[in-house]
Amino acid sequence: xLNKIKIGDxxxxxxxxLAAALLWLLWRPGGTVxxxxxxxxxxxxxxxxxxxxxxxxxxxxxxxxxxxxxLEMHGNAVRICESQCPDQVCxxxxxxxxxxxxxxxxxxxxILELKGGEEPDALSG
Amino acid sequence: xxKGRLVAVCGVLTALAAVLxxxxxxxxxxxxGLKLGLAGIxxxxxxxxxxxxxxxxxxxxxxxxxxxxxxxxxxLFFSMTGGLLSFGVMILLLHxxxxxxxxxxxxxxxxxxxxxxxxxxFLLNSTAPLGYLPVFLxxxxxTGLLTAALASAVNGRLRRITKV
Numbered sequence: 001x002l003n004k005i006k007i008g009d010x011x012x013x014x015x016x017x018l019a020a021a022l023l024w025l026l027w028r029p030g031g032t033v034x035x036x037x038x039x040x041x042x043x044x045x046x047x048x049x050x051x052x053x054x055x056x057x058x059x060x061x062x063x064x065x066x067x068x069x070x071l072e073m074h075g076n077a078v079r080i081c082e083s084q085c086p087d088q089v090c091x092x093x094x095x096x097x098x099x100x101x102x103x104x105x106x107x108x109x110x111i112l113e114l115k116g117g118e119e120p121d122a123l124s125g
Numbered sequence: 126x127x128k129g130r131l132v133a134v135c136g137v138l139t140a141l142a143a144v145l146x147x148x149x150x151x152x153x154x155x156x157x158g159l160k161l162g163l164a165g166i167x168x169x170x171x172x173x174x175x176x177x178x179x180x181x182x183x184x185x186x187x188x189x190x191x192x193x194x195x196x197x198x199x200x201l202f203f204s205m206t207g208g209l210l211s212f213g214v215m216i217l218l219l220h221x222x223x224x225x226x227x228x229x230x231x232x233x234x235x236x237x238x239x240x241x242x243x244x245x246x247f248l249l250n251s252t253a254p255l256g257y258l259p260v261f262l263x264x265x266x267x268t269g270l271l272t273a274a275l276a277s278a279v280n281g282r283l284r285r286i287t288k289v
Binding site: 003004005006007008009011012013016017019020021023024027039042086100101102104106107109111113 | 195199203221222223224225226227228231232235245248249250251253254255256257258259260262263265266273277
């Protein structure tokens, strides 16, 4: 019952791989971290990560529908460590430590993004 | 097929799609936000055995049911964008001769994931979710293959029922 693989299938795989590779190259996180930007329902706040090397700092954010998220900052890394959202995607993203890395919580409309020092990210902004 | 039988088969497939979506929610994959897109199996089966219009109805009903069953309005927006985009891509590619069910299914899965990421981009008014797309696209290859294999297996058996 299964169909034979045709040339178009190979092209489909190639197109998907190419698109993935291109996007990955364009959005690859990297470079030195200069700080973090927290966006809550479209409102952006800068978070300074300087001088936090030894200690872990937490911060509570209230997002859309009153969903409460807890951020944790340690050294040059940040993460969303707790969230009241149903899918927990943002929590599972884990620690962000490279410039350009993001954690997104759609239900609460919260975006946490690490900003790079030298190379400004031309496409995300 | 009689109208009554068509409606009954549509109902069964919609229920199956809703169950698959619900099951999917119980097993979140290690990568953030990733879903297998198991409901795509049903879309594929419906397209193969019932045609476009019943398949479209099943996609829309599945999304609405998913919203009622816990996805909410945000979930509805996501599943609709993903579901309709992948449906559109699949009906287009089903008519392209050099592409078999495998390719159609992989392209459908890729379109589904792209649709969901675009929904997130639109909803958050930020391009940040695009960073997830490469992983989503890569995973649409195995998902699409799984969907094609299961859909063609089920379709063969379903034909025996619907042709009576």
